[in-house]
Amino acid sequence: MNEELKALAEFFPPEKPLYAVGGCVRDELLGRKVYDVDLTSACLQEQAECFAERAGMRVSLGSKRLGTVIIKGKGSYEYTPFRVDSYPAGSGVHKPSSVRFTADIREDARRRDFTVNALYKNIKTGETVDLLGGVSDLKNRLLRAVDDPMRVLGEDGLRIMRLYRFVSVLGFDAEEGTAHAAREKSPLLYDIAPERIRVELDKLLAGEHVGAALRGLVNCGAMAVILPEFCENIGVKQNERFHKFTVDEHIIKTVEYAPEGVRLAALLHDIAKGRCVKEEGNMYRHADAGARMAEEIMTRLRYPKAEIKRVTRLVALHMTDMRGDMRESKLRRFVADNADIIDDLTSLIIADAKATCGEDMVDMDKCLRIARLRDRMKAEGIPFSVGELAVSGKDVMAFGYRGKQVGKVLEELFTLTLQGEKVNERQTLLSVLNKRKNND
Numbered sequence: 001m002n003e004e005l006k007a008l009a010e011f012f013p014p015e016k017p018l019y020a021v022g023g024c025v026r027d028e029l030l031g032r033k034v035y036d037v038d039l040t041s042a043c044l045q046e047q048a049e050c051f052a053e054r055a056g057m058r059v060s061l062g063s064k065r066l067g068t069v070i071i072k073g074k075g076s077y078e079y080t081p082f083r084v085d086s087y088p089a090g091s092g093v094h095k096p097s098s099v100r101f102t103a104d105i106r107e108d109a110r111r112r113d114f115t116v117n118a119l120y121k122n123i124k125t126g127e128t129v130d131l132l133g134g135v136s137d138l139k140n141r142l143l144r145a146v147d148d149p150m151r152v153l154g155e156d157g158l159r160i161m162r163l164y165r166f167v168s169v170l171g172f173d174a175e176e177g178t179a180h181a182a183r184e185k186s187p188l189l190y191d192i193a194p195e196r197i198r199v200e201l202d203k204l205l206a207g208e209h210v211g212a213a214l215r216g217l218v219n220c221g222a223m224a225v226i227l228p229e230f231c232e233n234i235g236v237k238q239n240e241r242f243h244k245f246t247v248d249e250h251i252i253k254t255v256e257y258a259p260e261g262v263r264l265a266a267l268l269h270d271i272a273k274g275r276c277v278k279e280e281g282n283m284y285r286h287a288d289a290g291a292r293m294a295e296e297i298m299t300r301l302r303y304p305k306a307e308i309k310r311v312t313r314l315v316a317l318h319m320t321d322m323r324g325d326m327r328e329s330k331l332r333r334f335v336a337d338n339a340d341i342i343d344d345l346t347s348l349i350i351a352d353a354k355a356t357c358g359e360d361m362v363d364m365d366k367c368l369r370i371a372r373l374r375d376r377m378k379a380e381g382i383p384f385s386v387g388e389l390a391v392s393g394k395d396v397m398a399f400g401y402r403g404k405q406v407g408k409v410l411e412e413l414f415t416l417t418l419q420g421e422k423v424n425e426r427q428t429l430l431s432v433l434n435k436r437k438n439n440d
Ligand code: ATP
Pocket: 021, 022, 023, 024, 036, 038, 111, 112, 113, 114, 117, 118, 156, 158, 159, 162
């Protein structure tokens, strides 16, 4: 632990020492990078605040109900006193109905989710406090509920998402009883706010073991709650000449092959296939139908508008130049219209291809055709929009054009340069304008 935390720990009384807890202790023991440090002790909010101030740190109050204090020095830390949470019976809402503070660290450990997240580190002594077998579960790479798993997962539906998020990020397995409880309790996810599910889904998608996590979500029934559309693809067969896998397995493999920023698009790229087969008897229109479904799903999960737009475009366009035979003129227009997403689209196309016919069978030249054309166009100084032309509307007006004509003439110049028929230089374009005027 760092020096400022050690200094802060000195202000806590010996019988109520300051601990780091949760993800930071887990990740440090695993040798992973630690992003945020959560702090706890038997001291209540006001005391912790007072100690932090004495240690020369800045303090702001978090939740009064949960007793949280935000402590800022060089780093920023969230302090919460030991507490016990109570949840309303039978519902999976994430928010406890009542909170009681306690001096007993064991009670605090039991309000947490998994044993590997219920490890404490005494900041002053450096000693790890393991009350529930977290260290052994860490060694065995197991996610085990801190207590009766039916109670733990039954109190807060979000814990099921957290379970598979940790499967994805840490590469651990869900311990059998815990996995069983996840299957029993997955309908509780209906009680969880969509934005919370989105946050967990994003973290899950970023994990290295995302395939196992997605299969876990499907198997426990959570997928049917958070993304029922995915389940429409389970077991749906595809033309075996091109595809080795059913649609659901193909989608999961695509996600595994996709880089982080493209994983949600990968998850949604073929989302409409099952529905298309059911309604139309084929998959021809799955990209457009998928884009509409992606928009609906992402809106429901409260994704930001710009992200919805980016992902739906990737889904809509993922079949572009599938056979690698699109006319170059058309492809040039495509590059200009979609310059902002060409890299992501290329990543998606490659992941899709790998997940279709196997990693070694991918025709990389075909997959890279769009990106290479984009690079070539850039190197040749070809404009990607009217705004990048070497002449402006003013120049066009100097030739006597007015109103809508100006835009039309600029568009013509753009097409000429885009297709490489004229270079994007002022003199060249002015002489095109001159010729055009004389022919009018
Ligand atoms: P990360 O910070 O990598 O997202 P984390 O395990 O630290 O993972 P946080 O959300 O920061 O997760 O929570 C800190 C600790 O609080 C957890 O390790 C866990 O002990 C406890 N915790 C968080 N959310 C829950 C929950 N929904 N139910 C029970 N305990 C929780």
